[in-house]
Amino acid sequence: MNFKKVKVVFFKEFMEVMRDKRTVFTVMVLPVILYPVLIIGLNTIMMRQAGVLEEKGATVAVSDSISSASSQAIITDLSQIEHYTIIPAAENAQSLYESKDIQAIISIADSVSASGLHSFKAYIQYDAANERGQLIYSKLRQSLKSSEKRLIQEQLEIRSIDTGILSLISITELDTSSSQRRMGMLLGTFLPYIMIMMLLGGASVVAADLVAGEKERKTLETLLVAAIGRKEIVIGKYLTIITMGMLNLIINLFSVSFSLKFMLSNAGINMEGAQMPLKAIFILLAAMLPLATLFSAILLSISTFSRNMKEARSYEQPLLFISMMLGMISFLPAIEMNNLMSLIPVVNIALLFKAVMVEDYQLSHLIITIISTLVLDVAAIWGSIRLFNAEGILFRTEDDSGSLKSVKKNKRNFFSPYYGLIYFSIALVALFYLGSYMQSKELYKGLLYTQIFIILLPVVLLLRLLKQDLNSTLRLKAPKVLDTLLVIFMAIPGAILAAIIGQLINRIFPFPSQYLENLSQLFKLDIPLWQSFLVIAVAPGICEEILFRGLMPRFFERYGMRMNIIITALLFAAFHLDPFRFVPVFLLGLLLGYQTLKSGSIYLSMLSHTVNNSLAVFIMHFAKAPWMKYLGTSEELHYWLAAPAVIILSIAIYLFHKHTGGNECVES
Amino acid sequence: MIKVQNLVKSFPKRDGSFFHAVDDISFEAQDGEIVCLLGVNGAGKTTAMRVLSTVLKASSGSAEVQGWDINKSPQKVRENLGFLSGDTGLYNRLRASEFIRYFGRLYSLDEALISQRINEMADLLDMHEFLDKKIDFLSTGMKQKVSIVRSIIHDPPVMIFDEPTGGLDILTARNIVSFIRSCKERGKCVLFSTHIMREAERLADRIVMIHRGKLLAEGSLEELRDSTSEHDLDDIFIHYVNQTAMESEVLAHEF
Numbered sequence: 075m076n077f078k079k080v081k082v083v084f085f086k087e088f089m090e091v092m093r094d095k096r097t098v099f100t101v102m103v104l105p106v107i108l109y110p111v112l113i114i115g116l117n118t119i120m121m122r123q124a125g126v127l128e129e130k131g132a133t134v135a136v137s138d139s140i141s142s143a144s145s146q147a148i149i150t151d152l153s154q155i156e157h158y159t160i161i162p163a164a165e166n167a168q169s170l171y172e173s174k175d176i177q178a179i180i181s182i183a184d185s186v187s188a189s190g191l192h193s194f195k196a197y198i199q200y201d202a203a204n205e206r207g208q209l210i211y212s213k214l215r216q217s218l219k220s221s222e223k224r225l226i227q228e229q230l231e232i233r234s235i236d237t238g239i240l241s242l243i244s245i246t247e248l249d250t251s252s253s254q255r256r257m258g259m260l261l262g263t264f265l266p267y268i269m270i271m272m273l274l275g276g277a278s279v280v281a282a283d284l285v286a287g288e289k290e291r292k293t294l295e296t297l298l299v300a301a302i303g304r305k306e307i308v309i310g311k312y313l314t315i316i317t318m319g320m321l322n323l324i325i326n327l328f329s330v331s332f333s334l335k336f337m338l339s340n341a342g343i344n345m346e347g348a349q350m351p352l353k354a355i356f357i358l359l360a361a362m363l364p365l366a367t368l369f370s371a372i373l374l375s376i377s378t379f380s381r382n383m384k385e386a387r388s389y390e391q392p393l394l395f396i397s398m399m400l401g402m403i404s405f406l407p408a409i410e411m412n413n414l415m416s417l418i419p420v421v422n423i424a425l426l427f428k429a430v431m432v433e434d435y436q437l438s439h440l441i442i443t444i445i446s447t448l449v450l451d452v453a454a455i456w457g458s459i460r461l462f463n464a465e466g467i468l469f470r471t472e473d474d475s476g477s478l479k480s481v482k483k484n485k486r487n488f489f490s491p492y493y494g495l496i497y498f499s500i501a502l503v504a505l506f507y508l509g510s511y512m513q514s515k516e517l518y519k520g521l522l523y524t525q526i527f528i529i530l531l532p533v534v535l536l537l538r539l540l541k542q543d544l545n546s547t548l549r550l551k552a553p554k555v556l557d558t559l560l561v562i563f564m565a566i567p568g569a570i571l572a573a574i575i576g577q578l579i580n581r582i583f584p585f586p587s588q589y590l591e592n593l594s595q596l597f598k599l600d601i602p603l604w605q606s607f608l609v610i611a612v613a614p615g616i617c618e619e620i621l622f623r624g625l626m627p628r629f630f631e632r633y634g635m636r637m638n639i640i641i642t643a644l645l646f647a648a649f650h651l652d653p654f655r656f657v658p659v660f661l662l663g664l665l666l667g668y669q670t671l672k673s674g675s676i677y678l679s680m681l682s683h684t685v686n687n688s689l690a691v692f693i694m695h696f697a698k699a700p701w702m703k704y705l706g707t708s709e710e711l712h713y714w715l716a717a718p719a720v721i722i723l724s725i726a727i728y729l730f731h732k733h734t735g736g737n738e739c740v741e742s
Numbered sequence: 743m744i745k746v747q748n749l750v751k752s753f754p755k756r757d758g759s760f761f762h763a764v765d766d767i768s769f770e771a772q773d774g775e776i777v778c779l780l781g782v783n784g785a786g787k788t789t790a791m792r793v794l795s796t797v798l799k800a801s802s803g804s805a806e807v808q809g810w811d812i813n814k815s816p817q818k819v820r821e822n823l824g825f826l827s828g829d830t831g832l833y834n835r836l837r838a839s840e841f842i843r844y845f846g847r848l849y850s851l852d853e854a855l856i857s858q859r860i861n862e863m864a865d866l867l868d869m870h871e872f873l874d875k876k877i878d879f880l881s882t883g884m885k886q887k888v889s890i891v892r893s894i895i896h897d898p899p900v901m902i903f904d905e906p907t908g909g910l911d912i913l914t915a916r917n918i919v920s921f922i923r924s925c926k927e928r929g930k931c932v933l934f935s936t937h938i939m940r941e942a943e944r945l946a947d948r949i950v951m952i953h954r955g956k957l958l959a960e961g962s963l964e965e966l967r968d969s970t971s972e973h974d975l976d977d978i979f980i981h982y983v984n985q986t987a988m989e990s991e992v993l994a995h996e997f
Contacts, residue, residue, distance in 0.1 A: 082847040086836075093835040292831030299795045299825040300848040301896070303817060465798050466754070632754070 083310025131157025262431030276322025281373035371454030494629025548624035567719035615684030639667035765955035778946035828908030903934035
């Protein structure tokens, strides 16, 4: 890598970006003026609005069914409320209320308890669905409460009891939180969300311009024939996006902090000694940097993939949307930072942000957050460079999303990544709604129906509709004997390894106990062993394979076998709708995809999948058998089992690879 | 010089088969010589030039630019090559001088040398008045001059022009034509592509005709005239196209 040339690219791009008035406005000018205008403006409007409501007062009808001296006193108290008019409730009170001529109706009744205590009941009818109604209710309640206090006082005096009894406990606040932390809490709730959006916003304005824009303006080719490698071009542009994202972030962070502090002190909240949480801001900028690099790399990939800026902007939308959802987690009060949360991108930053703002965070979370984000970032930038080197993508001219017209012309055109993702999304939604509905009725039958009607049958119908040959499309081809044997030797150690990896993950990021309970319920139903095998092992072995090793790989063939296996395994893992098992299921998906795509026979992965799931049924069923202690405890498998598993799996894969033609792909 | 041997560039089609945009082409271009790649639209001229300038990777076959292999040393190839096409875009937010300087830096030239070259070229092409203007405000002719200087800022021994006059008016096109001639005078090896027969007739020392990715014929205008007994380049071209069409028909009958 020639860093000098990276620098040349970076400075040129930065200069060019800074000359774009639109970008400068969104990244620099807007945040500086936005917050003061927004916060201070809103605040003023709100205060003025509250004053207006006060002055507006209210007309309240009171029906007094007692008409005693005490009830009269209560009504007199009510009429003391400033700007309020109290009228006696006539018969038309209800219709007046409905026509909004009066805003509340109070009915006063009384009762006498067994011990002879005379008490009052006040019913307040009001409309809580608007601010004025709420204000009226609180005013009326306040007035009634003070009347109550006075009445009690009178009673006590009659019985010659010290009225001090009314306040036996007096409460004085001694808040140990500094005003710094109070401000931190306030900032920490909504600031992470704003910051994440700002970071993404600032970076995306630039990213679309940098590659897709060059394609649009036909300058890319000129750059590519110059004496610079593509890696240097990508890194130079990547640094530009990071810089603009971070610049936007810094300006936003300071602008929002200043205007918020201004607002709080204006609102009379005690900000004595409150400093801007400077230290927190610096920690956060350090934590946001990896996220900026991750966003930049993803945005750069999108920009590289897109043919023009418009396309780039529309491909950016899903990223924006997902980040928005993930960023909103800081609004939820109950969710706190832990090791697992610090692995999830965006969520980790949002929670860390909150924790840092109240000066209550763990260094380990900070480190996990930064490292996990950086790992994703490296993967994303590697992907960008790959895309930049893939001429089919860099010089993509036609719209290969596959229009319906082209599908009509040639049914095989349906097998494009675009339709693959659409099919997957529909299947996922069907699984989520229909599947859980079926399973809620009767678990085992529901599981079986899900496999057959949601996963298997639609695939068969779709292929019929497209008039495709089932056997060749789904690779329903008899496997070779040796391959079949080897697959068994891959499946068993594979299942053990996946289980052990699952255990390891559980150690570091413990599953919630509720989750484990639900999972074990699946195996504890009182049904014969053969039924368990059918529902848990055989049905998924056939149906899920038809979908994920039969249909799905057809959509992604253009990316080559290796990428195809990875993509379908990712979809396979996502389909299980279970974040805790994502990694083991993904690994299993890799193995299954490899077996089928390499050999050209789906029966192999069906066998492998069935063996894998059978093993789980088997272990659960014989959990209490005395010989199980050789394999593991009732909770987990012995870790030493990983060693023979790795050895057997490696040998089996090696032999399988050789037997199926080495690095050659069986199919064209 | 440029040496192209059995060069093939294929693109995958949707149905899994391949489209051969450049199909087994070989030719050479010496220093101080202007060679023209002649063919109708879609013949594969641009693809061939993109492969030569390492923007695209060759599917098979090889090519050398100034002795450097396009597959093994793409960076060296780019350093020895100036590339200019008719529809090149420019960075509109940069000033003309900044644009040229940017490319000079990419070729690792030192600042003094860049300034000197810009000055020389500006004298030659009469560019001083707009060197400090933003490219956005320049006319097509001015932009074309900026592109010319950009392509030659590193004084490369080999120049490739892809349809350099495409879309230009007659006055601007003349700038380019005289620039191509001056490259030859300075001993550079020049390869340019066009679909305009007159341009090829006027400029080229040798003509390489390609059609549907395949080489039709190669030689100087005189040689091509002699072997076809046609005078106009148009007729010569059509002669070769018909000949190959007949040959492929004969082949189809034989098999």
